[in-house]
Amino acid sequence: MAGGPDSGRVVRLGAGAATAGSAPTCSLPLTDTTLPPVALRITIDIKGGTTLAPEGGADLLLDDRPVTSGTPWPPSGVVRAGDSLLVLDRVAEPDAHLSAMSEGGLAYNRPPRLSPLRPRRRLVVPVPPTKGDRARFQFIMAFMPMLFGIGMWLLTQQIYMLLFCLMSPMMMAAQWLSENREGKKQHKTSVKQYKKDIAAHTAELAALGKEEQRARRADSPDPAEILLFATGPRRRLWERRLTDPDALHLRIGSGSLPSDVELVLGRGGSLYEEERPEPPVLPDVPVTLPFSELGVIGVAGDRARALATARWLAVQAAVLHSPRDLSS
Structure with a gap:
């Protein structure tokens, strides 16, 4: 007793x-x-x-x-x-x-x-992952080449120059979508790893x-x-x-x-x-x-x-x- x-x-x-x-x-x-x-x-x-x-x-x-x-x-x-x-x-x-x-x-x-x-x-103690900021769409970088393309079209009167106006925004939009998608994927992986880490930590703490x-x-x-x-x-x-x-x-x-x-x-x-x-x-x-x-x-x-x-x-x-x- x-x-x-x-x-x-x-x-x-x-x-x-x-x-x-x-x-x-x-x-x-x-x-x-x-x-x-x-x-x-x-x-x-x-x-x-x-x-x-x-x-x-x-x-x-x-x-x-x-x-x-x-x-x-x-x-x-x-x-x-x-x-x-x-x-x-x-x-x-x-x-x-x-x-x-x-x-x-x-x-x-x-x-x-x-x-x-x-x-x-x-x-x-494992720290839960924070959700990172979403990628920002760079409007200035996207539309500055458009001004250049319009200027070249006015000077040369070549219709192909207008393609520069579309190419730059499309590239920036594709990059923006790719970065957001990769950020979500990394956050999902971090959350999954955090759950494993916190489970191992809980078991070790109980054993101690x-x-x-x-x-x-x-x-x-x-x-x-x-x-x-x-x-x-x-x-x-x-x-x-x-x-x-x-x-x-x-x-x-x-x-x-x-x-x-x-x-x-x-x-x-x-x-x-x-x-x-x-x-x-x-x-x-x-x-x-x-x-x-x-x-x-x-x-x-x-x-x-x-x-x-x-x-x-x-x-x-x-x-x-x-x-x-x-x-x-």
Whole structure:
């Protein structure tokens, strides 16, 4: 359970069918009063493939998309059911390096950690093509040779000289029609290419959003993961050092936050800052507070929930940071 009244619970499911809801008879009983007695049916095959089916008229979302009968539930996928967040993960063995100490107890060798900072991704947003100005008919250039032809006819009295009067306007008219036709053809080609570019951009932006969702959730573990880190123990126990940029950045919940992807307009786009495209919003990502910068934090509200929140913050700090770092 990654969020909601039952945050921190870990339920192991085997092959077969399981149910989740507010009824105590469910395989995964939840204290979420916004859910019907049976809100979700989970089916796991012998290969580990998992599918979902809503029950009791419950509105379920999997990574912000509606859940229908037979919807696959991939590992790390987040299901929102009422006020609860459920995450599917595979069973992992404890992997922390422990060694017995001569004076008793166990020594934990905290492994090195790679920098959690990730480069900010940048995407160029295709700009729709503009329809160019229509070609202008050059009247002066068309009729000046007519004056020359009339003058030559008056001087020579040759009827053939009048052909110059017709030739020039006809040539200019043909050029005008050709340029307009070519302009329309180029605009049609540009629109077709723009549709392909915007479709590719949308797909890439969605993929980057999913990748960023997974990265944010991995960087700020949910209560169930914190429990597994501590009781395993896992390698991520005490992973943060005081020199890390996310030191004492503690998760207080989940919400919808703007993506960190930088969007810039392509060639021909607006130069005004206020007209730049806004990044997409990522649903159900961790919301954190930088305790090292804020100093004192107050938790207000219902006493039971406020105390639970305070315990969660204390446990989170103790699991992600070593006692030596917290005492310094």
